[in-house]
Amino acid sequence: MMNPQEPGLIFEHSREGRSAAAQMPRRPDGPIRIPEALRRRSAPGLPSASELDVVRHYTRLSQRNFSIDTQFYPLGSCTMKYNPRACNSLAMLPGFLNRHPLAPAGYSQGFLQTMHELQEMLREVTGMSGVSLTPMAGAQGEFAGVAMIRAYHDARGDRQRSEIIVPDAAHGTNPATAIMCGYQVREIPTDASGDVDLDALRAAVGPQTAGIMLTNPSTLGVFERRIREIAGIVHEAGGLLYYDGANLNAILGKVRPGDMGFDVIHMNLHKTFSTPHGGGGPGAGAVGVSQRLLPFLPVPVVVRTDDGPYRLATEADRPQTIGRLSAFAGNAGVLLRAYVYMRMLGREGMTRVAEFSTLNANYVMAELRRAGFDLAFPERRATHEFIVTLKRQSRETGLTAMDVAKRLLDHGYHAPTTYFPLLVPECLLIEPTETESRQTLDGFVTAMVAVLEESGRDIETIKGAPHRLPNRRFNEVAAAKRLDVVYRPEAAETAAGL
Amino acid sequence: MSATPQDLKYSKSHEWVRLEPDGSVTVGITDHAQALLGDLVFVETPESGSPVEAGQACATVESVKAASDVYAPVSGEVIAVNEDLADSPERVNESPFAEGWLFRVQPSDSGEIDGLMDADAYAAMVASES
Numbered sequence A: 001m002m003n004p005q006e007p008g009l010i011f012e013h014s015r016e017g018r019s020a021a022a023q024m025p026r027r028p029d030g031p032i033r034i035p036e037a038l039r040r041r042s043a044p045g046l047p048s049a050s051e052l053d054v055v056r057h058y059t060r061l062s063q064r065n066f067s068i069d070t071q072f073y074p075l076g077s078c079t080m081k082y083n084p085r086a087c088n089s090l091a092m093l094p095g096f097l098n099r100h101p102l103a104p105a106g107y108s109q110g111f112l113q114t115m116h117e118l119q120e121m122l123r124e125v126t127g128m129s130g131v132s133l134t135p136m137a138g139a140q141g142e143f144a145g146v147a148m149i150r151a152y153h154d155a156r157g158d159r160q161r162s163e164i165i166v167p168d169a170a171h172g173t174n175p176a177t178a179i180m181c182g183y184q185v186r187e188i189p190t191d192a193s194g195d196v197d198l199d200a201l202r203a204a205v206g207p208q209t210a211g212i213m214l215t216n217p218s219t220l221g222v223f224e225r226r227i228r229e230i231a232g233i234v235h236e237a238g239g240l241l242y243y244d245g246a247n248l249n250a251i252l253g254k255v256r257p258g259d260m261g262f263d264v265i266h267m268n269l270h271k272t273f274s275t276p277h278g279g280g281g282p283g284a285g286a287v288g289v290s291q292r293l294l295p296f297l298p299v300p301v302v303v304r305t306d307d308g309p310y311r312l313a314t315e316a317d318r319p320q321t322i323g324r325l326s327a328f329a330g331n332a333g334v335l336l337r338a339y340v341y342m343r344m345l346g347r348e349g350m351t352r353v354a355e356f357s358t359l360n361a362n363y364v365m366a367e368l369r370r371a372g373f374d375l376a377f378p379e380r381r382a383t384h385e386f387i388v389t390l391k392r393q394s395r396e397t398g399l400t401a402m403d404v405a406k407r408l409l410d411h412g413y414h415a416p417t418t419y420f421p422l423l424v425p426e427c428l429l430i431e432p433t434e435t436e437s438r439q440t441l442d443g444f445v446t447a448m449v450a451v452l453e454e455s456g457r458d459i460e461t462i463k464g465a466p467h468r469l470p471n472r473r474f475n476e477v478a479a480a481k482r483l484d485v486v487y488r489p490e491a492a493e494t495a496a497g498l
Numbered sequence B: 001m002s003a004t005p006q007d008l009k010y011s012k013s014h015e016w017v018r019l020e021p022d023g024s025v026t027v028g029i030t031d032h033a034q035a036l037l038g039d040l041v042f043v044e045t046p047e048s049g050s051p052v053e054a055g056q057a058c059a060t061v062e063s064v065k066a067a068s069d070v071y072a073p074v075s076g077e078v079i080a081v082n083e084d085l086a087d088s089p090e091r092v093n094e095s096p097f098a099e100g101w102l103f104r105v106q107p108s109d110s111g112e113i114d115g116l117m118d119a120d121a122y123a124a125m126v127a128s129e130s
Helices: A051-063 A085-091 A107-124 A138-155 A173-180 A197-202 A228-238 A293-297 A332-369 A391-396 A401-410 A438-457 A459-464 A476-481 A489-495 B031-037 B090-094 B119-128
Strands: A130-132 A162-168 A184-188 A211-217 A239-246 A264-268 A284-288 A300-302 A311-312 A386-389 A428-429 B013-017 B025-030 B040-044 B059-065 B067-071 B076-081 B105-108
Touching: A085 A239, A085 A332, A107 A130, A107 A264, A107 A300, A107 A311, A107 A332, A107 B076, A130 A300, A130 B013, A138 A173, A138 A211, A138 A239, A138 A264, A138 A293, A162 A173, A173 A184, A184 A197, A197 A300, A211 A228, A228 A239, A284 A293, A300 A459, A332 A386, A332 A428, A332 A438, A401 A428, A401 A438, A401 A459, A476 B040, B025 B031, B040 B090
Parallel strands: A162 A184, A162 A211, A211 A239, A239 A264
Antiparallel strands: A130 A284, A264 A284, A300 A311, A386 A428, B013 B025, B025 B105, B040 B059, B059 B067, B076 B105
């Protein structure tokens, strides 16, 4: 007999003949036109359950969620920043929802105007010369950025440039993108205070340098302090600067990548500009470029001549474009949400995002340090995020980053990022984001301190955490190696002793 | 404290090297390295017959925490790989210096082996990092 508290699997609610008739899709009238050879031979293994059983099942499951709507999520903007409800409701206005992507520009002036204004706002906030909204995700934005670097060198006949320099503190996607675009990756180290090692950079650049991919603030939770020198060294060697703008909340309205000397930037709108993400999308990885890369921007982009109508510029207008990255013009629904978010904030609001995201991170950092946690870069200020290292505790009491992550769940807090960046042992990467109140931050600090204190007297309890959640600590090795997500009725019957 | 067998040579990137009687070398990752990585869930070895270059990444070890490159300590040709690791990556955790070996290389320049650290130097390096 199933435990009524345990949601189990939807298959376990299945009984022959049950269905939710009112929810059934209607079978098309007339004969089925799928050729005989392509039809399946047996019925699909779908559960048969009543509407009420289905509603209860999924509602119970949802009650077990740790979500941004119920709990503090120090994973931050990379994963789960709060998305204001208005972004959603305004992007769902019927005029947007019902517009067909192939509708002529004459019928889409409102939509095209919002996209044009979004391009302009992103151009302004990054200090670049032009923006294209078509990349459908951060990875595609990165690809577009490096493809433009390649197109630029190729257009000049400068074909000896075969290397992209990537600091070891970069996002893991950066070297992957360089390889995808046919470059070799040259990694350069970070110095002890978290900045790019300038001597290593000077030694690495040369006539083979196509560009450098840089994340600023870096994944170490610090601002790159010598960015102008870096730009000078790379530009002097004939390379271009790529800015990984995955998370811009620490710099919005404060400094602009264009002013730092960057030639190309991608922006994860689903991170900084608060559109929903996680679970693989849909995302939006808009790209911005400096003057010399303008001809290579991916199409389509929204253009307007004087006071004329808005229209999509295509290959015909931009013969040197790197081409298209999506069937239409990016994820329209996601772009609309970013547009609403930016319009609600306005120029001053964006500056406040940078101020509060960095203030919140620095506040939590200072409180945790005071409570006895070690910082990875104690002499540096935090950006929108910072790193705690449990290297000392793991040696002294056995308390690891994973233990803290699991025990925090018992206190009602989602875990921060663990074991990233790889450069810092036993680390927690903590990003509160700009939307959290001081009370929430204090509550999180209290929980962190409670775990630290507990580790001194009862490490065993922590090692078994979580204790207060429906599921206990998972065997991660088994989950990674023997993950089995296919339901087989025979296996379930065997397990139940039937 | 992690083990550091005296009869092996070591690289700065935490690979160990054993010189075999036939002049080839066996390569694995050290006890210290496997302890830092945690439980391995996946090991990708180079293909037998492929060339490797000293200091270049040629294998990958993935744990529940992270995926890390393994660098070839010497240049040469891969002459054997530990096929067991495909199904049992935990061998590297259980027995890093024996059953958990990764691959075997026929070195093109045996002088490169002399450039590696001995056990004491490696143990001192690990101690200075922690």
